[in-house]
Amino acid sequence: xxxxxRMLRSDSLGLALVVLLGGAAxxxxxxxxxxxxxxxxxxxxxxxTVIYALGQGVIIAIGHMNLALxxxxxxxxxxxxxxxxxxxxxxxxxxxxxxxxxMFCGFVNGWLTHKSGLTSFIITLATMSIFKGISLGxxxxxxxxxxxxxxxxxxxxxxxxxxxxxxxxxxxxxxxAVFLGRMIPGRQMxxxxxxPSAAELSGISRARMVILAHxxxxxxxxxxxMMSVARLQLASPAIGDEWLIASFAAPVIGGAVLSGGHxxxxxxxLGVLIVSLINQALVMLAVDPFYVQVLLGALILGAVGLNRxxxxxxxxAPVLRLS
Amino acid sequence: xxxxxxxxxxxxxxxxxxxxSAASRRLSGIFGSNxxxxxxxxxxxxxxxGFFANGFLSKVNLYSISRSIGIDGVIGLAMMTVLVTGGxxxxxxxxxxxxxxxxxxxxxxxxLPIAVSMIFGVLLGAALGAVNGLIVVTTRLHSFVVTLATMSIFFGTMILxxxxxxxxxxxxxxxxxxxxxxxxxVSPLLLIMLLVAALLFYLYRYTALGREMLAxxxxxxxxKLSGLPVERLxxxxxxxxxxxxxxxxxxxxxxxxxxxxxxxxxxxxDWLLPAFLAPVLGGTLLTGGGxxxxxxxxxxxxxxxxxxxxxxxxxxxxxxxxALGLVxxxxxxxxxxxxxxxxxxxxxx
Numbered sequence: 001x002x003x004x005x006r007m008l009r010s011d012s013l014g015l016a017l018v019v020l021l022g023g024a025a026x027x028x029x030x031x032x033x034x035x036x037x038x039x040x041x042x043x044x045x046x047x048x049t050v051i052y053a054l055g056q057g058v059i060i061a062i063g064h065m066n067l068a069l070x071x072x073x074x075x076x077x078x079x080x081x082x083x084x085x086x087x088x089x090x091x092x093x094x095x096x097x098x099x100x101x102x103m104f105c106g107f108v109n110g111w112l113t114h115k116s117g118l119t120s121f122i123i124t125l126a127t128m129s130i131f132k133g134i135s136l137g138x139x140x141x142x143x144x145x146x147x148x149x150x151x152x153x154x155x156x157x158x159x160x161x162x163x164x165x166x167x168x169x170x171x172x173x174x175x176x177a178v179f180l181g182r183m184i185p186g187r188q189m190x191x192x193x194x195x196p197s198a199a200e201l202s203g204i205s206r207a208r209m210v211i212l213a214h215x216x217x218x219x220x221x222x223x224x225x226m227m228s229v230a231r232l233q234l235a236s237p238a239i240g241d242e243w244l245i246a247s248f249a250a251p252v253i254g255g256a257v258l259s260g261g262h263x264x265x266x267x268x269x270l271g272v273l274i275v276s277l278i279n280q281a282l283v284m285l286a287v288d289p290f291y292v293q294v295l296l297g298a299l300i301l302g303a304v305g306l307n308r309x310x311x312x313x314x315x316x317a318p319v320l321r322l323s
Numbered sequence: 324x325x326x327x328x329x330x331x332x333x334x335x336x337x338x339x340x341x342x343x344s345a346a347s348r349r350l351s352g353i354f355g356s357n358x359x360x361x362x363x364x365x366x367x368x369x370x371x372x373g374f375f376a377n378g379f380l381s382k383v384n385l386y387s388i389s390r391s392i393g394i395d396g397v398i399g400l401a402m403m404t405v406l407v408t409g410g411x412x413x414x415x416x417x418x419x420x421x422x423x424x425x426x427x428x429x430x431x432x433x434x435l436p437i438a439v440s441m442i443f444g445v446l447l448g449a450a451l452g453a454v455n456g457l458i459v460v461t462t463r464l465h466s467f468v469v470t471l472a473t474m475s476i477f478f479g480t481m482i483l484x485x486x487x488x489x490x491x492x493x494x495x496x497x498x499x500x501x502x503x504x505x506x507x508x509v510s511p512l513l514l515i516m517l518l519v520a521a522l523l524f525y526l527y528r529y530t531a532l533g534r535e536m537l538a539x540x541x542x543x544x545x546x547k548l549s550g551l552p553v554e555r556l557x558x559x560x561x562x563x564x565x566x567x568x569x570x571x572x573x574x575x576x577x578x579x580x581x582x583x584x585x586x587x588x589x590x591x592x593d594w595l596l597p598a599f600l601a602p603v604l605g606g607t608l609l610t611g612g613g614x615x616x617x618x619x620x621x622x623x624x625x626x627x628x629x630x631x632x633x634x635x636x637x638x639x640x641x642x643x644x645x646a647l648g649l650v651x652x653x654x655x656x657x658x659x660x661x662x663x664x665x666x667x668x669x670x671x672x
Contacts, residue, residue: 065467112652116659121411121467122599122609126651129596133645141641242589245475248468258468290482293590297475304464304472 015254015270022277030284036161038284042276043162047169048227050272052243053250054176055220057268060251061180062193062213063260064113064120069247070240071131072105072218073225078135078144080226081235085146094148098226099219105131106218110211120214135237143236147229155230165227172223177265189213194261249275249296253303274299357606357658361621365628372632379635385508388631393512394574396623397519398594399601401567403619404523405452406602407540408560409611410466412455414474415598416591418565419572420584421481422448426573427490427582437494445569451477452565456558466561478590489583493576501577512574516620519567524616536560541612596647600626604654626650 027033052069059066080098083089089097109127113120157164179186192199192209200206221240228239252258253274254267275296282292372379398415405412412418426444429435435443455473459466503511526533539546539556547553571594576582587593603609604625605618629650633643 112656116656118655118659119609122603122655123652125595125599126648126655129648129651130645131648133642133648136641137639137645140639244592245471245590248471252468258465288483290479290487293475293479294483297472297479300468300472300475301458304468305462308462308464 012254012264012266012270015267015274019270019273019277022274022281026277026281026284033280033284038280040158040161040163042273042280043166044231045276045279046269046272047163047165048224048231049246049250049276050169050269051172051220051227052224052240052247053268053272054172054265055217055224056247057251057254057256057263057265058176058180058189058213058220059120059217060248060256060258061190061260061263062209063196063258064210064213065124065248066109066214066217066221067121067124067244068105068109068128068131069217069221070243071128071135072102072221073228073240073243074237075105075131075135076102076222076225077229077235077239078139078237080229081144081147082138084148084151085144085235091148091150095226099222102218102220102222102225103215104218106215106221107211109218110214113214114207114210139235139237141237143234145234147234151226151230152233155227155233165230168223168227172220173265173269180263180265185212190261190263192260193263245293245296245300246272246275249300249303252300252307255303255307257307258304271303357615357618358621361604361618361625365621365625368625368628368632372628372635376632376635379632382507384631384635386504386510388627389508389513390510390578391631392624392627393510393514393516394571394578395597395627396513396516396601396620397567397571397574398598399605399619399623400516400519400523400616401564401571402598403602403605403607403614403616404567405466405560405564406607406609407536407611407614408466408557409540409543409609410459410557410561411470411599411609412452412561412564412568413467413470413595414451414455414477414591415564415568416587416594417474417478417481418448418451418591419568419575419594420587420591421451421477421572422565422569423572423576423582423586424481424485424490424584425569427493427576428485430494431490431492437496441573444573445566448569448572449562449566452568453558453562455565456561459561460554460557474590474592482584485584487584489581491581491583493581497577498580501580512577515570515574519570520616520620523614527614527616532556532559537612537614539612596644596651597623597626600647600651600654603651603658606658 023033032038052073055069056066059069076098079101080094083094083097084091105127109120109124112123112127116123154164159167180190181187188199188204189209189212191202192204192206196206199209224243225239229235232239250271251263251268253271254264254269256263256268278295278299279292281287282289282295378384398419401415401419402412422444425447426440429440429443430437433440451473455466455470458464458469458473462469500511505511505514527537535546535551536556536559538549539551539553540560543553546556572587575586579586601623602614602619604622605620606615607613607619626647629646630643633646634640
């Protein structure tokens, strides 16, 4: 009974059921759903989405938000492409350059949020516009086409039936799960998200936690941005434009609590799978793509409502705080 | 007692921040420093651009500035009405576009008279806003995630219903109205904005409803204890935001001469920056309970002058977005600094 109850309480069981049932229903309705091509499409999308969804997730975990996630990814993608095309840097140097830019963007967000004591919403709204403006300014809204062949190959090659990008996505997912579940800074981050004042009283540095989470988010956005370059085979300044909704939807569906303190990596992965399943289902059933938007919106509302309900069932007084 | 707990939602974190903002509110009431600072900044930039940007003071440019101030001003004022609650409305653009499309539908498909269609549009906007408000107060979720979801729902539904087709056979009177030039430089859209601002100023300064909204936003818990219907007031704020957003949507369509679903970008997200810039520059508190209508208007004037001036200097229109982001960042940091100083001064007294 106890084990059963624990399973019910876990974020992932219901979600896994939804994924399985949805997949089963879809493959009955449309047998071509289970073709290798289709699964490949879902996996390729999954690899990208899961990275930026986790990038938002670590911010949600400390009760903040990052509107500049897509703009950071965009700036990194553009600088990555520019470093290869204009400066002629080798791929490894361009990758490091991109990662550094992403981390710097995240650091700026975290530092400003901490120093000003304002909500991260307004800070990241401002930096979103700054980062996006810079990426549009240096490219003049034209993509860089001079992406190295090895990067293009990474985006399009298959490793058996699996896309090569999974080689990046999987370690990140596992690494983050270990970081948040087993490592001291990760545990401290979640503790800080759950109750900042209590965490501070027990000696966790507020500045370090805020900056750590935002820098991590910038790093993940950078990886997602460069992965988009590999996938699109060009560095377009439109990368990151439509990350925002999905980046909130996946962690929230996965059980993340918006007031902070809780993030399930596995749940987020399942959330991404659900989102891509819906996308795929609507494509296969030839439904208007705008239904995806309506459904995603409804899904976010439903998921946060459900999380709230579960929270109060579990006896945790809902602490609402969005800074 | 259970009812007392219902209003935690938008309340900011207790503690030093409240004290700081309360102090800054008191002091900015005394010095009005925001407004004076903005006026000086506006004057300086007008002079600068007048000297260095060719054609900045030309009639065509001034007219175009006045039209943009009209539209973006109403967008900013709409956001301000919901910032009062300490929340926000990401879906403002989506509501604006949806309502404008509703007006187009009433005009073209139903053949209703112009006045009736306009009223229908504003009511539609207010209803969509009220939906946001109702969800926020019943679920007690933060308005950020609620409006993130409804933005997607509203916009998607609108596209599905309209088939992404705009309405471009507007009556002559309307398309002509968008092009009227008064004294060569003033667009009637600017006058509409001033009218909305005047009504809001009256609401927050002289009516019980407006004062109650401010009180509920400043400290929902205390307001609840003093017997205010905080939930109902919050729903009113969101509905007001939707209604004014609808006016902005119609105004933007009048400028374009047609009602198109893409006029505010994907999901109406292009309105976000102007929506926050004007009230935040004007000194409206993000934590709720403090508004400055004249500040929002001046903030919007400031933003339009910077935008247009940089545009005329031909620094490349893409860099303008960066500049606006820096302006927003500078403004909020300046406001923080002033609040901190105000707190120090109030302690030292």
